[in-house]
Amino acid sequence: MQAHTFFLYLLIILLSARLFAELAVRLKSPSVIGELFAGIVIGPSLFGWIEPVEALKLMAEIGIILLLFEVGLSTDIKRLIRSGRKSTIVAIVGFIAPLLFGFSIAFWLFELSLLVSLFIGGTLTATSIGITVRVLTDLKINNSHQGQIVLGAAVLDDILGVMLLALLYEFSIGGGVNWVNAAKVLVFVSAFFVLAPMLAKVMSMVIKRFHANSEIPGLIPTTIVSLVLFFAWLAHVVGAPELLGGFAAGLALSRRFFLPLGVTLRKDESFAKAIEQEMQPIISLFTPIFFVVVGLSINLRAIDWSSPQVWIFSFVLLAAAIVGKLIGSFFIRENLASKIMIGMSMVPRGEVGLIFAELGRFSGIFNNEIHAGMVIVIVLTTIIPPFTMKYFYKRYSHLLVEAK
Amino acid sequence: MQAHTFFLYLLIILLSARLFAELAVRLKSPSVIGELFAGIVIGPSLFGWIEPVEALKLMAEIGIILLLFEVGLSTDIKRLIRSGRKSTIVAIVGFIAPLLFGFSIAFWLFELSLLVSLFIGGTLTATSIGITVRVLTDLKINNSHQGQIVLGAAVLDDILGVMLLALLYEFSIGGGVNWVNAAKVLVFVSAFFVLAPMLAKVMSMVIKRFHANSEIPGLIPTTIVSLVLFFAWLAHVVGAPELLGGFAAGLALSRRFFLPLGVTLRKDESFAKAIEQEMQPIISLFTPIFFVVVGLSINLRAIDWSSPQVWIFSFVLLAAAIVGKLIGSFFIRENLASKIMIGMSMVPRGEVGLIFAELGRFSGIFNNEIHAGMVIVIVLTTIIPPFTMKYFYKRYSHLLVEAK
Numbered sequence: 001m002q003a004h005t006f007f008l009y010l011l012i013i014l015l016s017a018r019l020f021a022e023l024a025v026r027l028k029s030p031s032v033i034g035e036l037f038a039g040i041v042i043g044p045s046l047f048g049w050i051e052p053v054e055a056l057k058l059m060a061e062i063g064i065i066l067l068l069f070e071v072g073l074s075t076d077i078k079r080l081i082r083s084g085r086k087s088t089i090v091a092i093v094g095f096i097a098p099l100l101f102g103f104s105i106a107f108w109l110f111e112l113s114l115l116v117s118l119f120i121g122g123t124l125t126a127t128s129i130g131i132t133v134r135v136l137t138d139l140k141i142n143n144s145h146q147g148q149i150v151l152g153a154a155v156l157d158d159i160l161g162v163m164l165l166a167l168l169y170e171f172s173i174g175g176g177v178n179w180v181n182a183a184k185v186l187v188f189v190s191a192f193f194v195l196a197p198m199l200a201k202v203m204s205m206v207i208k209r210f211h212a213n214s215e216i217p218g219l220i221p222t223t224i225v226s227l228v229l230f231f232a233w234l235a236h237v238v239g240a241p242e243l244l245g246g247f248a249a250g251l252a253l254s255r256r257f258f259l260p261l262g263v264t265l266r267k268d269e270s271f272a273k274a275i276e277q278e279m280q281p282i283i284s285l286f287t288p289i290f291f292v293v294v295g296l297s298i299n300l301r302a303i304d305w306s307s308p309q310v311w312i313f314s315f316v317l318l319a320a321a322i323v324g325k326l327i328g329s330f331f332i333r334e335n336l337a338s339k340i341m342i343g344m345s346m347v348p349r350g351e352v353g354l355i356f357a358e359l360g361r362f363s364g365i366f367n368n369e370i371h372a373g374m375v376i377v378i379v380l381t382t383i384i385p386p387f388t389m390k391y392f393y394k395r396y397s398h399l400l401v402e403a404k
Numbered sequence: 405m406q407a408h409t410f411f412l413y414l415l416i417i418l419l420s421a422r423l424f425a426e427l428a429v430r431l432k433s434p435s436v437i438g439e440l441f442a443g444i445v446i447g448p449s450l451f452g453w454i455e456p457v458e459a460l461k462l463m464a465e466i467g468i469i470l471l472l473f474e475v476g477l478s479t480d481i482k483r484l485i486r487s488g489r490k491s492t493i494v495a496i497v498g499f500i501a502p503l504l505f506g507f508s509i510a511f512w513l514f515e516l517s518l519l520v521s522l523f524i525g526g527t528l529t530a531t532s533i534g535i536t537v538r539v540l541t542d543l544k545i546n547n548s549h550q551g552q553i554v555l556g557a558a559v560l561d562d563i564l565g566v567m568l569l570a571l572l573y574e575f576s577i578g579g580g581v582n583w584v585n586a587a588k589v590l591v592f593v594s595a596f597f598v599l600a601p602m603l604a605k606v607m608s609m610v611i612k613r614f615h616a617n618s619e620i621p622g623l624i625p626t627t628i629v630s631l632v633l634f635f636a637w638l639a640h641v642v643g644a645p646e647l648l649g650g651f652a653a654g655l656a657l658s659r660r661f662f663l664p665l666g667v668t669l670r671k672d673e674s675f676a677k678a679i680e681q682e683m684q685p686i687i688s689l690f691t692p693i694f695f696v697v698v699g700l701s702i703n704l705r706a707i708d709w710s711s712p713q714v715w716i717f718s719f720v721l722l723a724a725a726i727v728g729k730l731i732g733s734f735f736i737r738e739n740l741a742s743k744i745m746i747g748m749s750m751v752p753r754g755e756v757g758l759i760f761a762e763l764g765r766f767s768g769i770f771n772n773e774i775h776a777g778m779v780i781v782i783v784l785t786t787i788i789p790p791f792t793m794k795y796f797y798k799r800y801s802h803l804l805v806e807a808k
Contacts, residue, residue, distance in 0.1 A: 001458060001463040004640035010466075011633040014626045019601055021620055030618050054405060054711040055459035061407040062414075214433050218688025222418045225689055236408035281682040282689060284622025285629055 001053055007304040009050050010059075010289075016042050017288035030138035030386045032131060035288050039295015044302075052296040063290035064130050065232045065246035066225075066283045071133045071151070072250020073276065074142065077197070080152055080251075083145070086332045087152025094153065094328030094346050095160045098124035101320035106293065110313065112370075117173055119365050122168050123356040123374050124321045124349070126161025128382065129154040130290065131348040135386045139393050145401040146338050150345040153328070155247065157346070159189055165356060169227045172363055186239035193248065196231055200252030203227055208271050220278040224253075251313065297354060298379055303372040310369055321381050322347055336395040344392060347385040353378040405457055413454050414463075414693075417526045420446050421692035434790045436535060436540035443699015448706075456700040460693065467694035468534050469636045469650035470629075470687045475537045475555070476654020477680065478546065481601070484556050488551070490736045491556025497563045498557065498732030498750050502528035505724035514717065516774075519576055525771050526572050527760040527778050528725045528753070530565025532786065533558040533647065534694065535752040539712055543797050549805040550742050554749040557732070559651065561750070563593055566645045569760060578769055592642035597652065600635055602678050604656030607631055612675050624682040628657070701758060702783055707776040714773055718780040725785050741800040748796060751789040757782040 007353035016038040024034030042049045050056075080087075103121035106112045112120070132154050136142040142151065167182055207223045228249045235245030254274045304310055334342065357374040360366035366374065393400065409790035420442040428438030446453045454460075484491075510516045516524070536558050540546040546555065571586055611627045632653045640648030659676045708714055730747035738746065761778040764770035770778065797804070 001462070004637050004646060006462045006465075007469075007633040007637045007640075007646070011630040011637070014630045014633075018623070018626050018630075022614075022618060025619055055462045058405070058407060058410045059463075060457045061410075097412050111742075214426060215429055218685070218691075219422070219684040221689040222692060226415040226418045226422075227450075228416075229411040232407050233411045235414070236411075242408060242411070278685040279687050281622070281625040285625040285686060287622075288626060375575060 001055065002061065006053075009053070009056060012042055012050060013038075013056070013292045017292045021288070030135045030390060032134040032138060032291055033383065033386050036131075036289035036295045036382065039292040039298065040298060041295075042292075043293075043296035043298070045298060045300035047062055050296060052293050056293055056296075056345075059286060060290040060293035061242070062229075062263040063286035063288070064243050065228060066279075067130060067134070067287045067290065068243045068246035069228045069250040070279070070283050070287075071137075071142070072247040072252075073254045073279075075151065075247075075251055075254060077251055077254070080148060083148040083152050086149045086334075088156060089331050089343060090328040090346065091153040091156035091160065092328075093331050094127070094325045094343075095125050095157055095164075097327055098321055098324030099164070101324045102317060105316055105320055108113075109316070116360075116365055116370065118168055118171070119356065119360045120317070120370070120374065121358070122161075122164050123353050123378070124317065124324060125157070125164060125170060126349065126353060126356075127157040127325070127346045128155045128348045128353070129158050130155055131382055131386070132345055135290070135389055136345065138386075139390060141393055146334075146341050146345075149332075149342055153342075153346060155244065158241050158244065162239075163189075165359070169359065172365060185239035189240040192235060192238045192240055193244075196234065196245065196248035200227060200231060200249045203230075204253050211271065211274075218393055220275055223281060224275055224279055224349065227253075227268060233350060294354070294382075298375060300379075302368075303376060304369065310373050311377070313370070313373040314380075317373065317377045321349065321377055335399060337392065337399050341389070341392045341396065341399075343391050347381050349378045349381045353381075405459065405472035410457075410459060413457070413460060414452060416446055417442075417460070417693055417696045420691075421696045425692070434539045434794060436538040436542060436695055437696035437787065437790050440535075440699045440786065443696040444702060444704065445699075446696075447700035447702070449702060449704035451700075455698060456697050460697055460700075463690060464694040464697035465646070466633075466672065466689035467692070468630060468647050468685075471534060471538070471691045472647045472650035472692065473632045473654040474683070474687050474691075475541075475546070476651040476656075477658045477683075479651075479655055480557065481655055481658070484552060487552040487556050490553045490738075492560060493735050493753075494553060494557040494732040494746060494750065495560035495564065496732075497735050498531070498729045498747075499529050499561055500727030501731055502725055503568070505728045506721060509720055509724055514722070520764075520774065521768055522572055522575070523760065523764045524774070524778065526565075526568050526639075527757050527764070527782070528721065528728060529561070529568060530753060530757060531558045531561040531729070531750045532752040532757070532758075533562050535574060535786055535790070536749055538691075538695070539752075539793055540749065542790075543794060544799055545804060550738075551744050553736075553746055557746075557750060559648065562645050562648060567593075567643075569763070573763065576769060589643035593644040596639060596642045596644055597648075600638065600649065601656040604631060604635060604653045607634075608657050615675065615678075624679055625686060628679055628683055630688065681698070698758070698786075702779060704783075706772075707780060711773065713782070714777050714783050717774070717777040718784075721781045722778065725753065725781055739803060741803050743797065745793070745796045745800065745803075748789055748793050751785050753782045753785045757785075 017035045020034035020038040020041070021031035022032050022034070032048065041047060099121040102124040103117045106117035106120040107114065132150060133142065136147050136150065141147045163182065163185060170178060204227065207219070207227070211219050228246050231245035231249040232242040233245065235248070236242045253272070253275055255269065295330065325346040326340070328346060329339040329343035357371060360374070361371040413687035419440045424438035424442040424445070425435035426438070428435050437497070444450060468781065480569065506528040507521045510521035510524040536546035536554060537546065540551050545551045552717070567586065567589060574582060608631065611623070611631070615623050634647040634652050635653040636651065641648045641795065657679055659673065729750040732750060733743040761770065761775055761782065764778070765775040772808040
């Protein structure tokens with residue numbers, strides 16, 4: 001690909017993302033909706049101007065990792081741990097229920113094969129942490145008690161989703177599942193989550209020392225981005241989703257990070273501030289690329305809209321996808337409005353769901369109709385909840401509690 | 405290419421660039437030398453860890469364009485125009501002399517064919533504006549009178565180099581040269597250089613208006629990067645080197661920009677400051693990628709070091725390359741030390757030279773030995789001058805005049 005064509009692609013992506021985000025905000029919607037819509041407009045669904053070429057996809061990946069880094073940066077690890085029990089319940093119920101509902105509907109109602117039904121269930125499991133946190137941040141409720149539960153649950157859900165994907169993938173190619181491997185991954189991921197923030201913290205202190213001594217400007221952008229990329233890579237190596245590496249790095253560099261066992265670190269507010277200030281423009285540049293590329297990878301034209309099968313299939317599964325996530329929050333002790341707010345926030349599928357659907361089509365497990373149906377479900381779970389989340393969070397804003 | 409491998413590549417590039425840049429500065433050399441060296445170390449010349457894959461090359465291209473944007477941002481257009489006559493002389497003599505010397509040596513001394521000799525001469529013509537300005541900035545003399553002459557001459561040289569490349573390319577594939585096309589390109593490029601900054605200025609005022617009204621953060625990074633990409637693309641469309649589009653955009657957004665014909669714009673210092681502040685981390689992130697990728701694309705192992713032919717060929721041409729650029733400054737009225745400083749600053753070849761050599765090899769015009777020899781010449785002209793520039797600029801710092 002020639003550089004000037006790439007420049008043109010990138011500038012169309014950045015400008016359309018901005019334009020539709022501004023429009024979305026003026027229509028009282030979260031800006032992320034505008035960015036997804038921009039991808040649909042400039043992509044194969046409508047104008048077909050931009051193909052999601054490899055370099056764009058890689059920059060989009062950097063975008064989602066940096067977004068999770070930013071989320072980590074503004075997360076208070078104490079609060080996250082405090083909401084841990086509730087998050088775990090919401091995550092596990094919200095993972096099992098859609099899997100079970102999706103599988104049952106596909107297997108018994110539509111009489112599809114075991115493997116196809118398992119893949120359909122799997123596609124419905126993972127909450128899109130990227131979209132969920134963007135909406136929470138857009139609505140400025142990411143630090144509320146409810147927001148923290150959602151954040152913790154979304155992180156867990158992402159891990160569970162990727163593990164299920166690995167299991168189903170093994171199952172689809174080999175016919176069997178290696179439970180020892182699966183358990184190993186779980187141990188690695190857990191260890192990663194405990195150790196990564198501490199390692200990142202130590203590394204950031206090395207960077208801080210260099211920062212005080214370096215004569216060349218631009219230390220923070222290059223080293224902090226390297227740190228984030230390193231943990232994304234490390235997450236992949238231990239079998240966790242890459243974006244969780246970004247989250248772990250962000251947690252460690254947040255102003256509210258603490259080491260366990262009472263080890264105290266000298267806080268340096270000015271360094272933390274410098275990081276936030278210098279990383280902000282980089283994050284703002286890369287993040288929209290991700291959401292536009294998600295929109296680009298949806299092709300609404302590939303769906304046979306005239307087939308009633310597709311519609312029935314999609315809407316039954318959509319109901320399963322929404323109800324499956326909503327009930328997760330009914331297993332925790334909160335008032336009704338909070339339960340609905342939390343449950344609704346867990347509904348958006350997105351990147352992991354799309355990866356499931358893509359793998360299903362790629363490996364021949366999904367035929368075109370099923371694939372189209374699944375894409376419709378993912379698109380609707382991604383597009384509807386921001387509106388309803390916004391409605392509920394505004395309507396019941398008096399019930400939002402600042403997290404302790 | 406998988407995302408996690410790309411993350412690893414990128415982080416190795418960023419960290420090695422930083423490490424070797426810090427080392428270079430501690431050894432009293434410009435940091436850009438460290439970045440080039442980092443590319444040589446991690447690339448095929450030594451460890452071979454990193455391949456310059458497409459996505460990296462594209463990010464490197466963004467880096468060089470953003471660097472030229474930054475240069476434009478800190479350029480005072482009045483000063484640039486004031487040094488215009490001297491710059492033009494330095495550029496034209498420093499373009500014709502290496503072309504003539506290189507061609508003559510190849511054609512008469514080494515008895516190579518007409519086309520090969522023309523390509524060898526062409527490879528020696530273009531000053532690497534990227535490396536030159538980085539060294540000037542590293543030494544903090546980019547705003548001196550001498551620095552301004554070099555900057556203007558390097559910009560002109562880049563345009564001349566790319567035009568010659570287009571001519572020779574046509575000549576090599578078609579056997580003839582279309583002078584009408586060549587003249588057309590010259591007109592387009594000149595028009596671009598007069599009109600682009602004005603257009604960019606108008607666009608920046610639109611961005612400024614949005615900036616005052618937008619509720620979503622991150623407007624400056626996305627829109628200013630888009631603006632820079634747009635002018636890089638536009639430069640390509642009219643036949644100019646892309647990086648000059650970045651320079652034009654930077655000029656327009658600089659605090660010292662003025663419109664011709666006495667049209668005055670209301671200055672907004674705070675907006676200009678916000679642009680500088682928010683663009684700085686992005687520029688610092690992308691720029692090292694460019695210089696490391698230049699280092700990556702040099703393969704010192706591909707050179708047959710045992711062949712005396714290669715050495716003689718290279719060193720004769722290296723002398724021609726250095727003398728050819730040095731004499732350009734002897735046609736302007738300056739004291740001797742300034743002449744040497746200016747001439748020496750024009751010596752670094754780099755991206756355009758490498759593109760010439762690559763095209764020569766690719767199209768079968770250069771055999772392996774000639775290609776290797778040309779690469780040696782480019783590498784040495786790139787690596788030696790920063791040291792000598794630094795020496796001369798320090799030794800004769802009392803002769804440096806702040807540009808009026």
